[in-house]
Amino acid sequence: MSEQDFLRDFPLLNNKVNDIAYLDNGATTQKPESVIQAICGYYGGCNANPHRGAYALSVKATDIYENARGKTAGFIKAKDPAEIIFTKNATEALNLVAYAYGLANVEQGDEIVLTISEHHSNLVPWQFVARTKGATLKYIYLEEDGNLSQEDIATKITDRTKIVAVTQVSNVLGLKNDVQDIVKKAHSVGAVAVVDGSQSVAHMQVDVQALGADFFAFSGHKMLSPMGIGVLYGRYEILDHMQPFLFGGDMIEYVDEQETSYAEVPARFEAGTQNVGGAAGLTAAIDYLEKIGFERIEAIEKDLVDYALPRLREMPFIELYGCDSKIDNKTGIITFNVKDVHPHDVASILDSQGVAVRAGHHCAQPLMKYLGQNATCRASFYLYNTREDVDRWLDALSKVRRVMHLE
Amino acid sequence: MNELEAIYTEVITEHSRCQENKHPLQCATCCQKGHNPSCGDEITLELQVEEGRVKDAAFTGAGCAISQASTDIMIDLMRGKTVEEARSLTDKFMAMLKREVTDEVELEDLEEALALKNISNMPARVKCAALAWRTLKEALGRAD
Structure with a gap:
């Protein structure tokens, strides 16, 4: 072909x-016919609110939605579909990490390490966390050739580092970073690694387990899917200890007048009716990419x-x-x-x-x-x-x- | 390409490279920043307003040819005008960009700024042409 x-x-x-x-x-990216048909097919034949109705159509919608989760987990080689949280885009996914993990785990005097080539979506949320908690932002700068400074990677990630945020591919320079190495360095000091996969996931095989990433975020629309569906991958052990990001329907277990217990992962992080049509489109996009x-x-x-x-x-x-x-x-x-x-x-x-x-x-x-x-x-x-x-x-x-x- | 040539005329490209109005203003009475966050264009407009008149003006900053030419032309036009005249010319320029006023006779007092009329055919670039004038309007709002 x-x-x-x-x-x-x-x-x-x-x-x-x-x-x-x-x-x-x-x-x-533009969208292939198969993705457009998947969205039309969902709204034309399968639309109901998932996880709710006790009728066949709602079960069908639930299947489409959960099938997308399984498909996405396989696509980025996650261990468990529960590690896939649907968001509206990478920006929301990274904000989820900043709010639900960052604010809870970063303390005054801690450090957050970023690379200078981050997109605003993996930079501005960390500025907010740093300012709110009294932490310091440190940057990994570049070598002459645009690659990350090895010296900065070696010296800026220290015992005080709590979070290392790094993009897998710079959206400006188009250079692939050695994320695996940076994650290793982050883990060696007890920090978590937040990887922005927005510019990588549509262009190369991603294996989140091989990368070792604790969080990995991307947008569907940059990989043939519709706008409005995005993904946050998080390691289950970490997600399981996190408080919700948004509160409301579908993310609860029991709600009393004064207290609420929250649903298990991933439902805990998916408050309100989700973008099932987008998830159907995402599934078709992954099928298309895997076929090629x-x-x-x-x-x-x-x-x-x-x-x-x-x-x-x-x-x-x-x-x-x-x-x-x-x-x-x-x-x-x-x-x-x-x-x-x-x-x-x-x-x-x-x-x-x-x-x-x-x-x-x-x-x-x-x-x-x-x-x-x-x-x-x-x-x-x-x-x-x-x-x-x-x-x-x-x-x-x-x-x-x-x-x-x-x- | 014809549409383009109607926009990137020699008047525009020459003004976009003209440095005469591009400097800090020693006796400025008013300083206003203008910014198009989506594209990164930014200017700092400085005015010397005395006795209700724009005695002098200048700018610093960076941006595309259209934003730079528009600023340069605007400053040439405003120098010596009363604050009232400056406001009304600004409104007229904005109306021209929105195609609310199209009659060339009515637009005559915009002088060289008329060269930016065709920008209204390029919706993606209207904000570039409008930046300086939007900034001037804010500055004049504070000049009284």
Whole structure:
């Protein structure tokens, strides 16, 4: 099956109306027909409130929802489906950890260690925890080539560290971090490791047990699923000792006038009616990804990066970020600037030629400041992208400076 | 591409690179920050308002060509205007971006800022053009 065949599975891309080279997969991916059908199928034939009604339809909805949990556990190689908590996205999943674990376990004088390349969603919640509890935030900075500083990893995680928050792949630099090593270091000082998998889980095989992650968060919409469904994986032993994050229906055991006992994990963390249609979509997305396989997906993305980078380097007006890693850990994200042109102007000019890229700070303002940039452009690939998309992007790029009257 | 050329005209790209109004203002009576959080554009607008008149203005900051050109053009336009005139020109500019006022004769007193009229065809970029004017309005609100 060639990339063109994948394109045929995606209604938004496979039509003449949009006619777009969609290179903003780091922000969200398009959805295959099978995922769209799964959502329609749920609302068209199976919709009822799960875990509640004593009638067949509600049982069916419950099955769809719980089947998604089992499917997700298998997808990231969790030991137990109960370790999968559905949220609305990675941001909510990370907030759940910050509120329900962070506030309860971080004390004054403790330290939380982050990397400078975290997305705001794995950074701002920890600032809140640190400020609320009187703890200190410490950052792991970068080597020249954009990879995490080994010296910082060795020296900043100390006996005072309670939480280490790290992204598996930077959404700006597109470099894969050695999460396994950082988790090991965190565990050696008794800290828990919170891993943001938003940019990894759709692009490579994730094994949360091999990583050793205590928490692992990701969004469905960045992996072919609908918006509004996300996942928090947590090790059962830790989840079991945590207080709820949100309170309400479905997360209780008994409720009296003054007291409530809470449900077991994972129900304890899923208050209120959940996004069952989203879970149905997530199941279909995992089926789709598993059918193709990550070996194939990684090969497609690598081909596009290897095709684009030498051509970009030949353009004297292009500046690249995170493209000179000394180790083989580049994913399908290329962040760049056009000299003397602001990224928003670049993105508008590319858009007018049918190329969609992201421009701005990519929800990573501390990293932008660290790189000394106000903003950058980012092209991010996925399995349906083709060399023709790259050609279209590069051709459009070559016109940017002319439009801006710089040549 | 034609739509683009109607926006990135030479007037706009030249103003976007013009440094004349881009500096701290020695005798500023009022300083206002403006920010587009979603894209990271930010400016600091400084005004010298004396006896109900914008005697001088300048800005510092960073952003796209449209936000920078819009700020530069706005400052040229406002220098010497009364606070009342400045307010009414700001309202007119915003109305132009929203296509509430389209008549070129009515928009004439916006002078070079008229060059930003076509931004209304690019909804994603309207906020870039509006940043300086939104900031000015806040600054003038405090200038009385």
